[in-house]
Amino acid sequence: MRKPLADKLRPNELNEVVGQKHILGNGKILDRILKSGRITNMIFYGPPGVGKTTVANIIAEKSNKKFYKLNATNSNLKDIQQIVSTLDTFEGINGILLYLDEIQNFNKKQQQSLLEFIEDGRITLISSTTENPYHYIFKAILSRSTIFEFKPVEKEDVEIAIDRVVKIINKEEENISIELKQKAKEYIVSASNGDVRKAINALEIAIYSTPPNENYSVIIDLDIAKDSTQTKVIAYDMLGDSHYDILSAFQKSIRGSDVDASLHYLARLIKAGDLISICRRILVIASEDIGLAYPNAITMVKSCVDSSMMLGFPEARIPLAEAVVLLATSPKSNSIVIAIDRALDDLEKKEVGDIPIHIKDAHYSGAKNLNRGVGYKYPHNYKNNYVEQQYLPKNIKGSVYYEYGNNKMERASKEYWHKIKVDNSSLI
Template sequence: MRKPLADKIRPRELKDVVGQKHILGEGKILDRILQSGCITNMIFYGPPGIGKTTVANIIAEKGNKKFYKLNATNASLKDIQEIVSSLDTFEGINGILLYLDEIQNFNKKQQQSLLEFIEDGRITLISSTTENPYHYIFKAILSRSTIFEFKPIEKEDMGFALERAVKIISEEEKSINIQLKNEAKDYIINASNGDVRKAINALEISVYSTPPDENYNIVIDLDVARDSTQVKVVSYDMLGDNHYDILSAFQKSIRGSDADASLHYLARLIKAGDLISICRRLLVIASEDIGLAYPNSITIVKSCVDTAMTLGFPEARIPLAQAVILLATSPKSNSVISAIDRALEDLEKKEVGDIPLHIKDAHYSGAKSLSRGIGYKYPHNFKNNYVKQQYLPDNIRERVYYEYGYNKMEQTSREYWNKIKNE
């Protein structure tokens, strides 16, 4: 059985790991930890295929402890109990180093079962996760671990990994000569989106699916690379951290009036097929970030969203793009969300008091005997349909929630009401 190429080229030393220089470079934190030999509890966080497992294996092998490896996807409490039982054996005298891959798949009870042994140092935990550890990992474990964020691999480092893989295959298959064209290498790198494992897998498919020519040359050109990668990998998980990162970048780009960045993140969401999240976020943005600066924006966006939901992909991309460009290029105001949040905050923090009697419901017999509605002034009976009277409860009668935004629409409204109320 042929061993996968990604496993064949897996580095055995930190210096051979591509990327992650911010934590793996000479003199950086993980390098210093390895040199000291004092291995502490660690959590490696980042997208798949960027070296978390490789680095964890390297560090684990350097520890002077009994080494165990579990994948939380298929491990159980029984597996943990078996590991714990070895603490009382001669092999476990120096403690245990447990490498737990995909720790986010362990439930709270499974994570808690490790806590007692992590606390007293009998088990040193090195775990990896593709999800935000602050969302998925038990807080007591977080507080006893150092979190390291792994980042997508840069193009230069990806190229180095592919060249190394070509060299390894060539050394194994001595009868063939592999030629990886630059345009093919660039295509594989771009299609893999920072995931080294996917790039290596694409190269492996390219090599073993391409017959050698009469001179025993296997030429990996652009066409072969395209066939081997098929569709570019887009990093997106409907329930994961990346989902919220993209939506956050999407809204912040629209809020920042950058139409090009807004369209870029829309394209990512479209590529992932996440129509519902796009539509919900656009409707929120129309009120939260544009609001009264352009009140009609929510009407237009609602029409675009309804059209997109009716059409479905791929046509839905067109009305969605229309909504995004409209919102990104519209004047901005957050006066709406600021106003309602101030009002809600008062309900949480203040004793606001009762509704003034004169504006309570008075449409029933006996209301006057309860002083309901007495003294209420009907605004439409007055000039400009306005009369000054108290509406807020006594305790907060002077409270101001809505503040006019600095845009043409709201400033025009402010000038109108200043004129009316001061007459």
């Protein structure tokens, strides 16, 4: 069985690994750990195809320990027990290095089964995950491990990997030579979106699906590169970090009034087909970030959301873009979210006391016998439909939750009420 090119040509030394210079470069932390020979428990966190497994394999080869590799997606407690059983054998005399890929797929009990052996040093654990370890990995494992974040590989480094593959194939293959056109290489690199394995897999398809010409050259041009990659990879998992990272960037770009960045992150969400998340997020943005600076925004966004839900993709992209541009270019105010959060905070932290008796319900027989509604002043009976009276409970009388935002709409409202209250107070 022929091994995939990405596995066949996997680097054997750290200096052959592309990208991750922040942890792998000469004198950086992983380089120093490897040179010291003292391998500690590590968690490699990052997207697929950025070198996590490659680096783990290199570290394993350099260690003087028995190496085991498990993938948590298809392993269980019995597999761990079998590895543990070798600790007291000749094989495990120097200890064991266990590489556990996709550790987030192990439940708490499975992760806990390793603790005793990690603590006494008989097992050194290197685990990798595409998900945020602080969300998915048992805290006791986290506290005994160093977390290394692997980042998407930069375009220049993916190009280096692609060039290396072509060079090796041209050296090893006797019957053909590979000629990778520059535009084809740029397209494969761009379509991989920082995933080196994806780029190499695309190149492999291009090479072995293209017949050589009369000179035994396999020429990979732009059209062949496009056919071999099909669809660009967008990092997005409905239940994972990328989902929340994109939504966070989306809202913060709208909040920051950067219309182009807002449309960029909207495009990512559209590409992922995540209509529900887009609609929910823009509806909350209309109140949380625009609020009373432009009160009609939520009505207009709701109309766009309704249209999008009725249309579905691809047409839904148009009203969604309309809503996003509206929100990004609208004046901003977070006075509403601050106000309601202050009110909720008082409920948590203070003994707020009873509702003033004069504004309690008095629409029933016998209410007056209980003094309900007695002394209530009906505002519409007064000038400007306003009269001063106590509405808050006595314990929190004078509390201020809402403060007018510094925008045209709220300034006008503030001026209006200041005038009304001053005017009415002159009548008292």
